[in-house]
Amino acid sequence: MSTGFPADSVGLVQPRRIPIAQPLTLDCGRVLPQHELMVETYGTLNAAHSNAVLICHALSGDHHAAGFHDAQDRKPGWWDSCIGPGKPIDTNRFFVVSLNNLGGCQGSTGPSTVNPETGRPYGPDFPLLTVRDWVRSQALLADALGIGRWAAVVGGSLGGMQVMQWTIDQPERVAHALVIAAAPKLSAQNIAFNEIARQAILSDPDFHGGRFYDHGVVPTHGLKLARMLGHITYLSDEAMRAKFGRLQRVNQFSFNFDVEFEVESYLRYQGQSFVERFDANTYLLMTKALDYFDPAREHGDDLAAAFRRAQARFLVIAFSSDWRFSPQRSREIVRALVRAGRDVSYALIESTLGHDDFLMPIPQYQRVLRDYLDRVAREAGT
Amino acid sequence: MSTGFPADSVGLVQPRRIPIAQPLTLDCGRVLPQHELMVETYGTLNAAHSNAVLICHALSGDHHAAGFHDAQDRKPGWWDSCIGPGKPIDTNRFFVVSLNNLGGCQGSTGPSTVNPETGRPYGPDFPLLTVRDWVRSQALLADALGIGRWAAVVGGSLGGMQVMQWTIDQPERVAHALVIAAAPKLSAQNIAFNEIARQAILSDPDFHGGRFYDHGVVPTHGLKLARMLGHITYLSDEAMRAKFGRLQRVNQFSFNFDVEFEVESYLRYQGQSFVERFDANTYLLMTKALDYFDPAREHGDDLAAAFRRAQARFLVIAFSSDWRFSPQRSREIVRALVRAGRDVSYALIESTLGHDDFLMPIPQYQRVLRDYLDRVAREAGT
Structure with missing residues (x-):
């Protein structure tokens, strides 16, 4: 072929x-x-x-x-x-x-x-x-x-x-x-994760009640947070430990909010790349379909x-x-x-x-x- | 007394x-x-x-x-x-x-x-x-x-x-x-939760780089999300199930983003009441102290x-x-x-x-x- x-x-x-x-x-x-x-x-x-x-x-x-x-x-x-x-x-x-x-x-x-x-x-x-x-x-x-x-x-x-x-x-x-x-x-905990993901998207000012297309923007922050949250549930605690330890990327603490631990870098990367390929309204719809399944x-x-x-x-x-x-x-x-x-x-x-x-x-x-x-x-x- | x-x-x-x-x-x-x-x-x-x-x-x-x-x-x-x-x-x-x-x-x-x-x-x-x-x-x-x-x-x-x-x-x-x-x-998973909470606060437009006091606003959405996220980790899955089941508040699904499950109502309430009593910069500082503890x-x-x-x-x-x-x-x-x-x-x-x-x-x-x-x-x- x-x-x-x-x-x-x-x-x-x-x-x-x-x-x-x-x-x-x-x-x-x-x-x-x-x-x-x-x-x-x-x-x-x-x-x-x-x-x-x-x-x-x-x-x-x-x-x-x-x-x-x-x-x-x-x-x-x-x-x-x-x-x-x-x-x-x-x-x-x-x-x-x-x-x-x-x-x-x-x-x-x-x-x-x-x-x-x-x-x-x-x-x-x-x-x-x-x-x-x-x-x-x-x-x-x-x-x-x-x-x-x-x-x-x-x-x-x-x-x-x-x-x-x-x-x-x-x-x-x-x-x-x-x-x-x-x-x-879903368990109540599963729904809780979905709800926080939805609230992150819905409360992003760039969401515009779901009409962000008309405004030429994307609710980047909200969708990114939602995806980061998802990733916590996709990996076991042990896997996260094995994958990232709590490995610091730097020897000294920065005492600011830059990336300091490998897991932070991983989550930010996953969140950012997701925003570039996924639609916020579809994400909302998918989480609701999960919640409703019964x-x-x-x-x-x-x-x-x-x-x-x-x-x-x-x-x-x-x-x-x-x-x-x-x-x-x-x-x-x-x-x-x-x-x-x-x-x-x-x-x-x-x-x-x-x-x-x-x-x-x-x-x-x-x-x-x-x-x-x-x-x-x-x-x-x- | x-x-x-x-x-x-x-x-x-x-x-x-x-x-x-x-x-x-x-x-x-x-x-x-x-x-x-x-x-x-x-x-x-x-x-x-x-x-x-x-x-x-x-x-x-x-x-x-x-x-x-x-x-x-x-x-x-x-x-x-x-x-x-x-x-x-x-x-x-x-x-x-x-x-x-x-x-x-x-x-x-x-x-x-x-x-x-x-x-x-x-x-x-x-x-x-x-x-x-x-x-x-x-x-x-x-x-x-x-x-x-x-x-x-x-x-x-x-x-x-x-x-x-x-x-x-x-x-x-x-x-x-x-x-x-x-x-x-902290485990990598613990840090992951903290990092998402921080990103929720830091990316809230009302955070103003931490100078929200000068603008007469509060990063309500970000702090609320952070607290909701915290509550997921404070309760066991079993406790959430016992406390909320996946109890619907309504008999019929609403097919919108209103509260439909008890756990959603609980999280929104906890998030809202927290915003009224806690400072976003202190929340950031506390999560960092946790991450740094070692x-x-x-x-x-x-x-x-x-x-x-x-x-x-x-x-x-x-x-x-x-x-x-x-x-x-x-x-x-x-x-x-x-x-x-x-x-x-x-x-x-x-x-x-x-x-x-x-x-x-x-x-x-x-x-x-x-x-x-x-x-x-x-x-x-x-």
């Missing part, structure tokens, strides 16, 4: 914008007459259309999950370690679909795209969404791609929440569900009752060092699935980095994914 | 401002020609001056540790559960001294007080301080009060750090050291070497649910004290609330304090 890329890479990929012409009724009650989704696909859909795998992204993810956008591109997609020929999500066997969710900021219809009714960016007029809304939108995408039933729906973190919602809302369309580093709903809620606060609708078989994966969505939260999912009589495998991966480990090429993790997906592929006849 | 106050209360107390006339050379190299400290005392200094106990406050604490400021006052000092006649720190036996630290904002010389050289608030001209600087200032206060040696120096969290520094820098002046819910230095650093990164200077006997107390300064951090202190050949008792208190538990009247905690301080009092001849 290309030259100069690793042999196990999907190589050069070309995202495409897929129009969804059907009106979409959202949980908030509003209707989107149409929308567009930015999509990448890897591998080939087989004649039976039985080998399609959907990748659901996390809070700041997008459609670019694997491969490269041009020959000079040095950074592959965000889950390139897992997706490619011969990799756990093997593109020699699967047709992999990865999208930027509705409400995103990497090409799909969202707060930063132009509202056809006004000719200006939606901004705060863009509706807040739920994970259920995303599943509705992704189901329309599946229709557009001619995929009746996914061989597997796969996602980590907020992506894992979409996977669960798929099995509940579209039970006949999911053969296997891979729920990675997720939780059945599939048990519509089933008498009984998660097992929700999962009784599911037909998929499940693989649930947790990481020992994850304190954002700890293994305890994954076990809540597993217990509910068992109570619901569903077929579920559970893997606890020994890890050190924290929540971010779900993106890492940890050998035990990759083996589990490979073994499970090998079974999925065989069932799909590929 | 008063009417209408509980029998085990110190009752009505009157803070007083004590001038420290001696110049104070700070770790940053600057010299404060003089300063003032806001102080409360409870109980009576005995003739031998052997029964004095110093209370060191934490990040947002002050001199008002016990009793009431007027007859209508419904909220006693911040550690009233522990200080009073017949309470663990028994004011029938001890002369208790509580101060607002140098750099504070409750009456002691600090960024918000008037710089006599300019006639305007110090603001950013006030030097950043270290825990060592506080010990120097508190030692001058002890001189002013005629106290040669403390029967005990007691503090939780950042207060516990001052206690440790006292034993190292003024070994002959501390008989007993009570180090509660503290750490030998007594091992001046002794070849060997905490035991630092403690070899100490003459005090130690009580170290940790709380099982504290994730800000976890029991593991207290055990690091205990291990270093043991290696240094110091006399140390260690108590792990079973608790649920988190770091905030050091302020709570937990029976096991109060018994440990009471038993230990009974010994201290007997040794002091009271």
